[in-house]
Amino acid sequence: MSDEGEAVVAAVAAVADRLETERSHLTDLDSAIGDADHGGNMARGWAAAAEAVAELDDPEPMAVVKTAGKTLLSEVGGASGPLYGGSLVFASPELEDGLTAESSVAFAETYLEKVQDRGDARVGDKTMVDALVPAVHTFKKSVEVDDMEPVAALSKAVAAAQRGVDFTVPIRASKGRASYLGWRSVGHQDPGATSTLYIMEELLDVATA
Amino acid sequence: MSDEGEAVVAAVAAVADRLETERSHLTDLDSAIGDADHGGNMARGWAAAAEAVAELDDPEPMAVVKTAGKTLLSEVGGASGPLYGGSLVFASPELEDGLTAESSVAFAETYLEKVQDRGDARVGDKTMVDALVPAVHTFKKSVEVDDMEPVAALSKAVAAAQRGVDFTVPIRASKGRASYLGWRSVGHQDPGATSTLYIMEELLDVATA
Amino acid sequence: MKKLINDPDDVVDEMLDGMVAAYPDQVRRLPDTKVLVRDDAPVDGKVGIVSGGGSGHEPTHAGYLGEGMLDGAAAGEVFTSPTADELEELVGAADSGEGVLMVIKNYEGDVMNFETAGEMVEMEGTDVAQVVVDDDVAVEDSLYTSGRRGVCGTILVHKAAGAKAAEGADLDEVQRVAQKVIDNVGTMGMALTSCITPEKGEATFDLPEDEIELGIGIHGEPGVERTDVMSADEITEELTQNVLEDLDLDDGQEVMTIVNGMGGTPQMELFVVNRKLQQILGDHGLETWDAWVGDYMTSLDMEGCSITVCAVDEELKELLGAPAETPALTVK
Amino acid sequence: MKKLINDPDDVVDEMLDGMVAAYPDQVRRLPDTKVLVRDDAPVDGKVGIVSGGGSGHEPTHAGYLGEGMLDGAAAGEVFTSPTADELEELVGAADSGEGVLMVIKNYEGDVMNFETAGEMVEMEGTDVAQVVVDDDVAVEDSLYTSGRRGVCGTILVHKAAGAKAAEGADLDEVQRVAQKVIDNVGTMGMALTSCITPEKGEATFDLPEDEIELGIGIHGEPGVERTDVMSADEITEELTQNVLEDLDLDDGQEVMTIVNGMGGTPQMELFVVNRKLQQILGDHGLETWDAWVGDYMTSLDMEGCSITVCAVDEELKELLGAPAETPALTVK
Ligand SMILES: Nc1ncnc2c1ncn2[C@@H]1O[C@H](COP(=O)(O)OP(=O)(O)O)[C@@H](O)[C@H]1O
Ligand SMILES: Nc1ncnc2c1ncn2[C@@H]1O[C@H](COP(=O)(O)OP(=O)(O)O)[C@@H](O)[C@H]1O
Ligand SMILES: [Mg+2]
Ligand SMILES: [Mg+2]
Ligand SMILES: [Mg+2]
Ligand SMILES: [Mg+2]
Structure with missing residues (x-):
């Protein structure tokens, strides 16, 4: 097992743990403006993903990410299934040559692009996109402009995602189930943006370890 | 309108008022060991009876009682409809010659007999019979043995009915819906015995007025 | 209410x-x-x-x-x-x-x-x-x-x-x-919650979050026994066992069953009960000829269910399977 | 739960x-x-x-x-x-x-x-x-x-x-x-109570005793508007009015209707709603060709209902009235 592959497998496991811990919190967020299943969707999907990647014979980063994505696609359903799962699958080829600063940026950009292709959401629609856009932008700029190490850049990206999550609170939703609430969606934090943040926090945690 | 007839019409009206007042209390009693409708059944039935007897052209006691009974029969349903209504109808001929001590006793006895014919309940089954039997026995004895005035005898009968109601509390039901509860019926007061007491209290009230 | x-x-x-x-x-x-x-x-x-x-x-x-x-x-x-x-x-x-x-x-x-x-x-x-x-x-x-x-x-x-x-x-x-x-035929029912009658406007009986009533009727009357909350499988066991004991059927007997909702219980749960019921009947050597699942005889908005088992012979199968066309039940 | x-x-x-x-x-x-x-x-x-x-x-x-x-x-x-x-x-x-x-x-x-x-x-x-x-x-x-x-x-x-x-x-x-x-076709729904998902085990949203949600979906999501509790007739008015405004039908148009229960509402109440719905349609000069009442698409144990109106012509009447034989719906 490559070190890099091992790290990605560990990251998926860490994400699975974290989302199990946050399960009821995410479901509570989804109760307020959705249908009360986001915690279950994430916990179930990532637990299966962690199992699946643990069984890979040759866990190179690309294979691990692709397997995780495919598992999410077939385990989660809902809106978050194709968004998380499909985007991981389609962005995984960016890691073909391993984890570098460059490939990480490419991966992040493709991932965001795929989420937006599938879901057609823009910043300010009160979705996971609101956490992703600032995170990806910050990550790319930190690496490419500020010449930061990937781990330091990731740390900045996590802080940026947090801003994005906070930003979902005071705005009205235009995508996802929360959009049905119209103005009543204002004042609530988006569950998908929140789970995106948690996932990034775990990536950072594994990367710094 | 005869004085006697007038009194019986007034009694029916008083009973209707009283049962409307006790409506939720009777329903609460029936909730505990029955199906939560006795208050509604009584209030609805006696209100209709009061209306019906108020419209009688020649309200002699027998006609008033018969009309009240018929109205209960067609308005109440449930167990209490045929018991109260049918027994009033069948006992009403005892009042053919008006309200005397003698006819009142005969009426009371026939009424009890009809309740027992229809419902097949004995004392101790935790039904209205538990209020009726001591009341009728006391009434009859007071009039026939102690030579009391009917009103004084009725007053004694009401006190006796109260004993009967109290007696329903600590015993297990063998008739009516409460019987389904088996031992769990112990500790609850029977609704039908309670409404019987209220009716008798109103009769007394009108008789003493 | x-x-x-x-x-x-x-x-x-x-x-x-x-x-x-x-x-x-x-x-x-x-x-x-x-x-x-x-x-x-x-x-x-x-x-x-x-x-x-x-x-x-x-x-x-x-x-x-x-x-x-x-x-x-x-x-x-x-x-x-x-x-x-x-x-x-x-x-x-x-x-x-x-x-x-x-x-x-x-x-x-x-x-x-x-x-x-x-x-x-x-x-x-x-x-x-x-x-x-x-x-x-x-x-x-x-x-x-x-x-x-x-x-x-x-x-x-x-x-x-x-x-x-x-x-x-x-x-x-x-x-x-x-x-x-x-x-x-034999039936036994249970309630997770009391029903609310229009007349009373509140629950006929109080049923704490951790208790259920076994042996209820269909009039919102309290049941025969109150017990701690159980899983769907345990409840199904309990009801079915009582019905089967009462019916005392021979091995291989054909039966028809009803899992009946009390009005407030979603169909999802009734199907969970039906799954277990059919397993139990199989374990008892009984053969299910027909199985109905739905709200057939309810108690307003009560949550809960009843299980009915009816032993059928050729005559009853013919009659119970004969065409019917009513608002609530159509048999082709 | x-x-x-x-x-x-x-x-x-x-x-x-x-x-x-x-x-x-x-x-x-x-x-x-x-x-x-x-x-x-x-x-x-x-x-x-x-x-x-x-x-x-x-x-x-x-x-x-x-x-x-x-x-x-x-x-x-x-x-x-x-x-x-x-x-x-x-x-x-x-x-x-x-x-x-x-x-x-x-x-x-x-x-x-x-x-x-x-x-x-x-x-x-x-x-x-x-x-x-x-x-x-x-x-x-x-x-x-x-x-x-x-x-x-x-x-x-x-x-x-x-x-x-x-x-x-x-x-x-x-x-x-x-x-x-x-x-x-147009539909609008309302909830008297939230549903309880097995995952969350408690109400998806809190709905006080004196409030209802209008414009709910079927996923236990809160509705579009929360209002004070209303009578069955008022609720029926509100839902029907919104559907009819959306459909904008001509006088004399034939329609088919569904009063759909959300899972926890007893049929008694659905029929009360259907009575008013048909009166309103009549008042609007619409003709009901067929009216369904029951639980067709539910939200677990939610109490509430939705009203569906579908304008029908000869082709749709033939198709909607054609035979169907399924567990939940039989048309002869
Ligand atoms: N069109 C979309 N584009 C991006 N994200 C979306 C979109 N629709 C929903 N989401 C995200 O999905 C989250 C909800 O996921 P989840 O609850 O698992 O699925 P569902 O909405 O099907 O119940 C939302 O909080 C939001 O962040
Ligand atoms: N077989 C019976 N004989 C005498 N009284 C009876 C009998 N069954 C029921 N009752 C009386 O009827 C009362 C219940 O009346 P009600 O609630 O109006 O009817 P239901 O039981 O049909 O709901 C009981 O409290 C009891 O006093
Ligand atoms: Mg959701
Ligand atoms: Mg969902
Ligand atoms: Mg009763
Ligand atoms: Mg009753």
């Missing part, structure tokens, strides 16, 4: 009008009564089948009006037996001259009102027979109760008697098959 | 087994999936009709499997769209070579998963068409929402498309009539 109700005093009346508005080709209401009959009642040359009881058990009773089942159904106030004079009109409207079978669910209120009505119409020359359904195995039939209650098994009595009458059988024969179902 | 459930994680799986145990002659489960298909799928020479979505809406979807309606139905987790790979199996099992119509209820989750599946099976040579039902008039279709939701009107889409396919029509024709229903 928050309900789709205008005035509790009008709820039965408005419900009946709403039923007629839903099934104008199938049912009609007798003027100035709470009696619904199938549109073409009385059906020439056919024994009439009537049923009735308190409201709040929908689709029972009027939901079963139509070909192969009931000719008429009387609705009382919520959970209150219909009055004798309404039952008299009911029987009259169902009689084509071939006589009428009254299907009564055992309870003093129903029995007393039906019997009063039966005596009255008999005086006018109508042939009347009656059967009293008492399928609730939760209540012991003893001196100390008013006998076992009639609950969901009643639907099968309607079905078999209705099919027999549709074949053109006479009143005796129709009564015989109705009684045959009664002799072969 | 007290429910007839063993483990929330198993509830969908056990429900599906319980459904198969209830209707063994009508439906079967594809091994290792949450997909149920009609027993004889794929039906030779017939366009396949499939639907699916989250669980918790029973009898939707699998309750409508059978002659004249659906060939296959995929069940997701509770309120969660099925996954794309399950949908792929669903479409595959329904294809006899004549192609498959996917009936999708508008929501990003369903649309994205169905479309992914559709693209995959098309790559393997299956003809696939889709319609997206968006009958919920409560949600404005604007840039600021993900479009109108698909709710109870979907049942009528299944019915019309199923009938057309049963006639032997080709995929284009089947899709056309499905779309025709969509173009002519």
Whole structure:
């Protein structure tokens, strides 16, 4: 097992743990403006993903990410299934040559692009996109402009995602189930943006370890 | 309108008022060991009876009682409809010659007999019979043995009915819906015995007025 | 209480009008009564089948009006037996001259009102027979109760008697098959929550979050026993065990089953119960000939279910499987 | 939470087994999936009709499997769209070579998963068409929402498309009539209480004793507006008014209606609503051709209802009135 592959497998496991811990919190967020299943969707999907990647014979980063994505696609359903799962699958080829600063940026950009292709959401629609856009932008700029190490850049990206999550609170939703609430969606934090943040926090945690 | 007839019409009206007042209390009693409708059944039935007897052209006691009974029969349903209504109808001929001590006793006895014919309940089954039997026995004895005035005898009968109601509390039901509860019926007061007491209290009230 | 109700005093009346508005080709209401009959009642040359009881058990009773089942159904106030004079009109409207079978669910209120009505119409020359359904195995039939209650098994009595009458059988024969179902059926129910009657506007009984009632009837009355909350499988075990003990069936016996919802329980849960029920029957060497799952006889918004098992032979299979076309039940 | 459930994680799986145990002659489960298909799928020479979505809406979807309606139905987790790979199996099992119509209820989750599946099976040579039902008039279709939701009107889409396919029509024709229903149907729902999902185990939203939610979907999501509690007649007015404004029908137009229960509301109340609905339609000069009352598309144990109105012409009347034989709906 490559070190890099091992790290990605560990990251998926860490994400699975974290989302199990946050399960009821995410479901509570989804109760307020959705249908009360986001915690279950994430916990179930990532637990299966962690199992699946643990069984890979040759866990190179690309294979691990692709397997995780495919598992999410077939385990989660809902809106978050194709968004998380499909985007991981389609962005995984960016890691073909391993984890570098460059490939990480490419991966992040493709991932965001795929989420937006599938879901057609823009910043300010009160979705996971609101956490992703600032995170990806910050990550790319930190690496490419500020010449930061990937781990330091990731740390900045996590802080940026947090801003994005906070930003979902005071705005009205235009995508996802929360959009049905119209103005009543204002004042609530988006569950998908929140789970995106948690996932990034775990990536950072594994990367710094 | 005869004085006697007038009194019986007034009694029916008083009973209707009283049962409307006790409506939720009777329903609460029936909730505990029955199906939560006795208050509604009584209030609805006696209100209709009061209306019906108020419209009688020649309200002699027998006609008033018969009309009240018929109205209960067609308005109440449930167990209490045929018991109260049918027994009033069948006992009403005892009042053919008006309200005397003698006819009142005969009426009371026939009424009890009809309740027992229809419902097949004995004392101790935790039904209205538990209020009726001591009341009728006391009434009859007071009039026939102690030579009391009917009103004084009725007053004694009401006190006796109260004993009967109290007696329903600590015993297990063998008739009516409460019987389904088996031992769990112990500790609850029977609704039908309670409404019987209220009716008798109103009769007394009108008789003493 | 928050309900789709205008005035509790009008709820039965408005419900009946709403039923007629839903099934104008199938049912009609007798003027100035709470009696619904199938549109073409009385059906020439056919024994009439009537049923009735308190409201709040929908689709029972009027939901079963139509070909192969009931000719008429009387609705009382919520959970209150219909009055004798309404039952008299009911029987009259169902009689084509071939006589009428009254299907009564055992309870003093129903029995007393039906019997009063039966005596009255008999005086006018109508042939009347009656059967009293008492399928609730939760209540012991003893001196100390008013006998076992009639609950969901009643639907099968309607079905078999209705099919027999549709074949053109006479009143005796129709009564015989109705009684045959009664002799072969058992039911037991349970509640997760109490129901709320329009009259009272709050729960009939308090049931804490960690307790359930076993052996409830269909009138929101408390059950025979209160126990700690159990899983769906455990509840199914408990109910089925009691029913099977009562029926005492031979190995290989064919049965028909009903998992009946009490009104407030989603179908998802009823199917979870049905899965376990069929496993248990298989373990007991019984063969399920047909399995129904749904809301057949309810208690307003109560959450919970009942399990009915009926032993069937060739005759009952033919009758229970015969065509029926009613608002609430269609058998092809 | 007290429910007839063993483990929330198993509830969908056990429900599906319980459904198969209830209707063994009508439906079967594809091994290792949450997909149920009609027993004889794929039906030779017939366009396949499939639907699916989250669980918790029973009898939707699998309750409508059978002659004249659906060939296959995929069940997701509770309120969660099925996954794309399950949908792929669903479409595959329904294809006899004549192609498959996917009936999708508008929501990003369903649309994205169905479309992914559709693209995959098309790559393997299956003809696939889709319609997206968006009958919920409560949600404005604007840039600021993900479009109108698909709710109870979907049942009528299944019915019309199923009938057309049963006639032997080709995929284009089947899709056309499905779309025709969509173009002519509107629905609006309301909740008296929140539902309780097995996952969360408590109410999805708090609804005080004196408030109701208008414009809810079928996923236990809060509604569009919260108002003070109203009478059944007022609620019926409000829902019907919104649907009629959206449909904007001509005087004398024939319509078909559904008063749909959300799962926890007793039928008594639904009939009270139907009574008022039919009065309002009459007042608007509309003619009711058919009126359904019952639990067609539910939200677990939620109390409340939705009202659906669909304008019908000769073609739709023929299709909606055509025979269907499914566990949850039989049209003779
Ligand atoms: N069109 C979309 N684009 C991006 N994200 C979306 C979109 N629709 C929904 N989401 C995200 O999905 C989250 C909800 O996921 P989840 O609850 O698992 O699925 P569902 O909405 O099907 O119940 C939302 O909080 C939001 O962040
Ligand atoms: N067989 C019987 N004989 C005498 N009284 C009875 C009998 N069955 C029931 N009752 C009386 O009827 C009362 C219940 O009346 P009610 O609630 O109006 O009717 P139901 O039991 O049909 O709901 C009981 O409290 C009891 O006093
Ligand atoms: Mg969700
Ligand atoms: Mg009662
Ligand atoms: Mg009653
Ligand atoms: Mg969901």
